Amino acid sequence: MWITTLTDTVKKPTAIALGNFDGIHQGHRVVLQPILQKCNLTFKDNYNHNSIYPSVVSFSPHPKEFFTGNQIKLLTPIQEKAQYLESLGLKQLVLLPFDQKLAALDPQQFVEEILIKQLQARQISVGEDFRFGCQRKGTARDLQNIAANFGITVNINSLHKFHNHQDQPIRISSSLIRQALTLGAIEQANLMLGRSYTLIGKVVTGQQLGRQIGFPTANLQLPIDKFLPCYGVYAVNVSWENNTVRGVMNIGCRPTVDGNSPTVEVHLLNWSGNLYNQTLKVSLQKFLRSEQKFPSLDALKQQISSDCQAALEFLL
Numbered sequence: 001m002w003i004t005t006l007t008d009t010v011k012k013p014t015a016i017a018l019g020n021f022d023g024i025h026q027g028h029r030v031v032l033q034p035i036l037q038k039c040n041l042t043f044k045d046n047y048n049h050n051s052i053y054p055s056v057v058s059f060s061p062h063p064k065e066f067f068t069g070n071q072i073k074l075l076t077p078i079q080e081k082a083q084y085l086e087s088l089g090l091k092q093l094v095l096l097p098f099d100q101k102l103a104a105l106d107p108q109q110f111v112e113e114i115l116i117k118q119l120q121a122r123q124i125s126v127g128e129d130f131r132f133g134c135q136r137k138g139t140a141r142d143l144q145n146i147a148a149n150f151g152i153t154v155n156i157n158s159l160h161k162f163h164n165h166q167d168q169p170i171r172i173s174s175s176l177i178r179q180a181l182t183l184g185a186i187e188q189a190n191l192m193l194g195r196s197y198t199l200i201g202k203v204v205t206g207q208q209l210g211r212q213i214g215f216p217t218a219n220l221q222l223p224i225d226k227f228l229p230c231y232g233v234y235a236v237n238v239s240w241e242n243n244t245v246r247g248v249m250n251i252g253c254r255p256t257v258d259g260n261s262p263t264v265e266v267h268l269l270n271w272s273g274n275l276y277n278q279t280l281k282v283s284l285q286k287f288l289r290s291e292q293k294f295p296s297l298d299a300l301k302q303q304i305s306s307d308c309q310a311a312l313e314f315l316l
Contacts, residue, residue, distance in 0.1 A: 001086040003078070003093045005060060007118040010094055014055045015039050015123040016115065017090075019130060020174075021056055023075035024084040026194040027127065027160035027172040032056070034125040034155040036089050052122050053092050056085055059102075060095040066103070073227035075174055080200055080223075094119065107138030111146045121147075125155040162191055181229035184287035189229075196237070196283035199226065199249075199264060203275045206265065215304050217250070217265035218275045220282070229284065231262070231291040235311035237283045238266055245271045246315045248307050249282055252291035269308055286314050 004010055015035045021028045039054035065072045076084060082093050096102060096114065105113065110133050115121045124147060132138040138146075144154040161169040170176070172192045180189040181197060190196050199222055206219030218238075222228075231252035238247045249266045266282055268275075288310055294300040 001082045001093060002091060003082055003095070005095045005097055007094070007096075007114075010055075010119055011053045011092055013052050013120040013122045014057075014092070014094075015052045015125075016055050016057045016119065016121050017125045018057050018115075018132075019126060020058050020062060021076075021081065021085075022062075022174045023177055023193060024081060024088075025160075025172055025174065025177060025192050026162070029088065029194065030160050031125050031127050031155075031157045032085075032088060032090065034157070035123065038123045039089075039091075054090050055092040055094055055119075056090055057094045057096060057119065059098040061098055063098055063103070066098050071225060074225050075177060075197070075227050077223040077225050080198075080226075104134055107133035107142050108146055109133075110138070111143065111150075115147070116150055116152075121152055123153050123155070125157065128156050128158055130156075164188070178227060181227065184230050184232060184290075186229070186234070186284050186287050190284070196285060197229070198284070199228075199282045201226075201264065201280065201282075203278050203280060205276065206263065215267050215301070215308075216272075217267045218278075218280060220264040220266065220280060222264060228262070228264070230287070233288045233291070233307050234284050235286040235288055235314045236266065237285060237315065238268055239281045239283070240275070240278050245269065246311060247282070248288075248304070248311045249284070250291070267304070267308070269312060286311075 002011055015038045017032045017035045019031065035054050039052050062072045085093060115124065124143065126140050126143060128140050130140045130143065132143065140156045144156060147154045160172045162172055164170050177189050177192050186197065199220065201220035201222040203218045204221045206217070228251055234249045236247045236249045238245050246269045247266050248269065249264065251262065251264050253262050266280065288307055294303060
């Protein structure tokens with residue numbers, strides 16, 4: 001996956017899926033599909049001068065972050081996003097630097113200067129709610145009409161929906177996935193994503209308190225902009241290299257041992273070994289319980305034992 005923030009290093013010409021695509025959820029994959037279909041006609045492992053590069057074009061920082069000055073926690077930080085896009089068949093991730101100059105472009109200027117001149121777009125795909133240009137004045141239809149003047153097709157894709165427990169159609173969005181994760185509704189979040197929500201991080205040295213009470217844990221160092229679900233205990237699957245193991249994960253400040261900063265720790269069930277410096281992929285399956293403070297370490301050990309049993313039963 002080629003990742004670039006410089007338009008002069010973009011591999012061209014391009015077929016572009018345009019948007020932020022945080023999460024690469026089921027709705028995003030609908031927008032990506034026309035680009036993949038377009039490039040399957042010309043894509044080769046060894047590109048020739050007639051090739052069109054299937055690309056995702058996003059903005060960095062996120063426009064909301066630029067205007068508010070507040071960092072946005074991401075479902076898929078850049079490297080994780082690139083991995084998912086590559087697995088789907090995309091070959092390039094272009095991160096346009098979002099600054100005052102870019103924000104000031106009107107819709108016509110954005111299409112002509114960025115999409116046509118700098119990116120050499122041959123086809124564009126967006127969701128029907130896509131907005132662009134100064135003050136978000138441009139709509140998906142505006143993009144389609146402007147691009148048509150240059151002989152470029154714009155696919156406008158309907159918003160993807162899922163049915164909740166009341167069989168009501170709900171539009172899938174990154175915001176709704178964040179909300180579900182905040183509430184511990186992991187199954188609902190995974191349904192919207194079309195896969196398990198994952199935390200990917202390197203195992204670093206912790207305080208080794210888990211080892212002292214008989215439940216050794218791998219302490220994960222995550223990207224600082226990774227969105228964390230609500231504090232508590234989760235049933236998870238953990239994978240690294242060629243291994244996949246069931247586990248229990250705790251996210252929180254460990255109030256029983258007077259922790260004062262959040263940690264992400266994973267206990268692997270029926271497995272032992274050295275994981276330091278390994279990169280683990282932790283796939284969340286079920287929220288088991290909220291974080292709580294126990295009156296003693298013995299009470300904590302008893303609860304962890306119950307958590308492990310609950311995870312084993314759920315992950316069968």
